[in-house]
Amino acid sequence: MGTKISGKQQSILSFIRDFLEQHQFPPTIRDIQYGCKISSTSVVDYNLRILQREGYLRRFADVSRGIELLGENQVTGARRDVVSVPVFGVIAAGQPLSIPPSDTWHTEEIDHVDLPSFLTEGKDGVFAVRVKGESMIDALIGDGDLVIMEPTNNPQTGDMVAAWLSDTEEVTLKHFYMTSGMVRLQPANATMDPIIVPADKVSVQGRVVGVVRSM
Amino acid sequence: MGTKISGKQQSILSFIRDFLEQHQFPPTIRDIQYGCKISSTSVVDYNLRILQREGYLRRFADVSRGIELLGENQVTGARRDVVSVPVFGVIAAGQPLSIPPSDTWHTEEIDHVDLPSFLTEGKDGVFAVRVKGESMIDALIGDGDLVIMEPTNNPQTGDMVAAWLSDTEEVTLKHFYMTSGMVRLQPANATMDPIIVPADKVSVQGRVVGVVRSM
DNA sequence: GTATGTTCCGAACATTTGTATCATAACCAG
DNA sequence: CTGGTTATGATACAAATGTTCGGAACATAC
Known part of the structure; x- marks a missing residue:
C-alpha cells in the first residue's frame, strides 16, 4: 500500500469493519456518513475512492453497499x-x-x-x-x-x-x-x-x- | 426449525449462501430473482418472508441487501x-x-x-x-x-x-x-x-x- | 362442484442509495 | 500573495432496490 491514509480514512475503515461485524452486510455511504459524523455523502465518496485507490477496499459501481474490504482489513476474511x-x-x-x-x-x-x-x-x-x-x-x-x-x-x-x-x-x-x-x-x-x-x-x-x- | 421448506426456498437459501461466499455482501431481491430463475420479485419477497418466519434468516425492512443468514446457514457473521x-x-x-x-x-x-x-x-x-x-x-x-x-x-x-x-x-x-x-x-x-x-x-x-x- | 388457502405473476410505487455538480474552504509551495 | 492541489459542503439527480397490490394459477379440503 503506497501512501499512508488520513485519520478520517482510518475512521471510515474501522467503521466499515465494525458495521460488518454487527450486521452481515456493508454500510451504505450514508451509514458511514452518520457513523463517522461526516457532513456530506460526497466526502465519504471522496475518501472511499482514495481508500480504493490505495488498495484498502474494493467498490462495485452502482451497487448498494458494494464495498469489499481487502487484505488485512477483511473482517469476514478470517472466518472465510x-x-x-x-x-x-x-x-x-x-x-x-x-x-x-x-x-x-x-x-x-x-x-x-x-x-x-x-x-x-x-x-x-x-x-x-x-x-x-x-x-x-x-x-x-x-x-x-x-x-x-x-x-x-x-x-x-x-x-x-x-x-x-x-x-x-x-x-x-x-x-x-x-x-x-x-x-x-x-x-x-x-x-x-x-x-x-x-x-x-x-x-x-x-x-x-x-x-x-x-x- | 418447525416446518420443512420448499425446494424453491432451499434454492434461494443456498443462492444467498453462495453469493455471500463470492461477494462480501448479500444479494438483492433481484439478484436472487435472476439467480434462481424466479419470474417476479414479489415471489422472492414472498419466500423470503417465509424463510424469515421459519427462522432461517433475518431481514431488515427497507434496507437494501438487508438479509442476514441465521444459525446453520451462516456463512460469515458472528461466528466465533x-x-x-x-x-x-x-x-x-x-x-x-x-x-x-x-x-x-x-x-x-x-x-x-x-x-x-x-x-x-x-x-x-x-x-x-x-x-x-x-x-x-x-x-x-x-x-x-x-x-x-x-x-x-x-x-x-x-x-x-x-x-x-x-x-x-x-x-x-x-x-x-x-x-x-x-x-x-x-x-x-x-x-x-x-x-x-x-x-x-x-x-x-x-x-x-x-x-x-x-x- | 364450491370453498379456502397457498403460491405465483406482473406491474406500479416509494424509498434507499450511489453518483455528479458546483461552490467553498484549507493547505502548501513558490 | 498567488496559483495549484487537496479536502469539504450542500444539493440535486438517477439508478438500484425493497414493497405493495390485484388477480391468476394451483392445490387441498369439504
Missing part, C-alpha cells in the same frame, strides 16, 4: 478461511465406514466441525471421520483423532487412503500403490510390512487429506 | 468457532523452541493459522509450532505436523508437554510425570522406555493441546 465439514460417525478397524449421500449432509442430525481452509484447499466433498481404537497407530493416527478425507475412487500412487479389505473385513489407512492388478498398501511406519492384495479385494473409500487431534 | 493463532517457526529435536514475547504476536512477520475453536477452548495464549523431522513419531507426530500448544510452566501429571532437556540439548514431546524431584517423560508409544531426569534438567515449554496434519 474456514470450512464446515460433516463428521460421519467413527472409523474403526472392524467396520466399514458408511458415507451418507451428500444431500443429507446439511441436516441437523450430522455433526459438523469447522476446519481451517488450508486443510481442504482444492478438495471437494471433504468430510471427517472420528477414529476409534489404536488400529491406525502405524499411520500416526491415534484413538479419538479426527481424520479428514476427500471421497475418491481412483487414488493416486502414494496417497494415503482409507481402504476396505473385503477378505479380512476391515478398514485401514495406508499409502496406496497400484501395480498390475495388485494393490500394495504400505503403512506410514516404514518398519512395518505392506499388505498386498488383488485390486478387486480392495475398495478405496477416500483419500486422507489431514488429521486433527485434540487433547 | 475459529481462533487465529501464531505459528512460531519449527520445532526439531536438536534445537530449543523460542517463543517470542506475546506483544509481538500480531505483527505481520509472524504467520498465523486459523484453528477450530474446539482445539483451543478454555486455553490461553495458544500458539502453534511446525514439527521438523521424525523425532516425535513416538508421540504420533510426524514431519510437517502442526503442534498446538498452551504455554505453561507447571504441567499437570499426564499432560503431553514440550520439554527441553538441558543435558542432551533437545526438545521432546512426551507425557509428563513428576515424582519427588525427578521427572519422568513417558513416550506416547507404550513400548518405548521413559526418560527419567532430575527436575532441574528439564524445562517445560508448553502443554500440547492438539495436532493438525495436512497432506
